[in-house]
Amino acid sequence: MAESKTDTKSSNQMWGGRFASGPDAIMEEINASIGFDKKLFAQDIRGSIAHATMLAHQGIISAEDKDKIVHGLNTILSEIESGNFEFSRRLEDIHMNIEARLATLIGPAAGRLHTARSRNDQVALDFRLWVKEELEKTEKMLTGLIAAFLDRAEEHAESVMPGFTHLQTAQPVTFGHHCMAYVEMFGRDRSRVRHAIEHLDESPIGAAALAGTGYPIDRHMTAKALGFREPTRNSIDTVSDRDFAIEFLSIAAITGMHLSRLAEEIVIWSTPQFGFVRLSDAFSTGSSIMPQKKNPDAAELVRAKTGRINGSLVALLTIMKGLPLAYSKDMQEDKEQVFDAAESLELAIAAMTGMVRDMTVNTARMKAAAGSGFSTATDLADWLVREAGLPFRDAHHVTGRAVALAESKGCDLAELPLSDLQAIHSSITDKVYDVLTVEASVASRKSFGGTAPSEVRKQIAFWRARN
Secondary structure, three states: OEOOOOOOOOOOHHHOOOOOOOOOHHHHHHHOOHHHHHHHHHHHHHHHHHHHHHHHHOOOOOHHHHHHHHHHHHHHHHHHHOOOOOEOHHHOOHHHHHHHHHHHHHHHHHHHOOOOOOHHHHHHHHHHHHHHHHHHHHHHHHHHHHHHHHHHHHHOOOOEEEEEEOOEEEEEEEHHHHHHHHHHHHHHHHHHHHHHHHHHOEEOOOOOOOOOOOOOOOHHHHHHHOOOOEEOOOHHHHHHOOHHHHHHHHHHHHHHHHHHHHHHHHHHHOOOOOOOEEOOHHHOEOOOOOOOOOEOHHHHHHHHHHHHHHHHHHHHHHHHOOOOOOOOHHHHHHHHHHHHHHHHHHHHHHHHHHHHHHOEEOHHHHHHHHOHHHOOHHHHHHHHHHHHOOOHHHHHHHHHHHHHHHHHHOOOHHHOOHHHHHHHOOOOOHHHHHHOOHHHHHHHOOOOOOOOHHHHHHHHHHHHHHO
């Protein structure tokens, strides 16, 4: 609960003696970040405990003061988690709110906590810890989404559907193969998440304001205590860096784009005109005026969330693009973008995982559509190359004539009489009908990564072993 604005001219004691009076109302409004950065309370307390422990270990503060600080910080953590902590806008941010409360709880010992650190490296630490934890959460959620697709792919390894290019029927594929395309997409997203965790796995604390510190601190000790691989290696870059936040947003934008493409397919597939899938009631809504409607609102909202995520990425890139080294107050605007994108991404992945698991697949409708648009034309051309020895370009021309004839007669290629096909090219025999069914077409695509059910099952086994 935010504190009401009172006595805005009073001195902010946390700033020290440099400022004779506090900010006026406008400055307080633009400067305060407690409204959103209080989300970092757990990371701030965790970082402070590690810092205080290191200071005592190095003999910079006494063990007695360290114990008081740690006890006080744990008390504050309990207060915040129970909802009994009163946040103050006058104290600007989460760091000052916690430090002020610590001073109330333990007295002068609280003032020793900030030895050998600055708010610059403190906020860098808190934010980096938060992003790391969010990436780890995203990794788990993507693993769940991949698992949902693997289950559907295995269930439908032989279910035939039309494959599309330009949203026009191209060649028959299986629904399992189509599902595995999204496994590949989200697998790349998860790989990017893992790389991002590796990139940010360095501890900023100890860089201080920008130049490091003259105190005999042990940055490797705090890095280890906080679960980082090692400390950062340049104090200026440490407090200037928001690459980890931008990389998170970039990953979120790419993942969101993949989710949006899937959402678009679900919206299309669930229309009466396609009828390939039916969403469960849990992820659909009705119409206020049309009782027959079942709208794919969850998919549409996933599609829309991508716009918000993209906006957050562009916003932070724009904030950072003109900043000189090292820290500038502009960087306070980084967190809301990341927090909003993280929430949007979590919702989108969770909703999509639920939709994939719950939706009903209309295999009969898919199979009927798979043969539309002369989808086995390429199989005819391939047969002419294999069996009649035609160059592919000649086979392509012959097949085009057959398609034109079938179109004029209002039938499929497989329904053309042999005499009609032989009139186009005399080398065609009745064996050609063996390749003109959608099942035969799908079964023949046995190249590595192809749509043949045997290949789909191989890829499912590969991903199950690594998921």
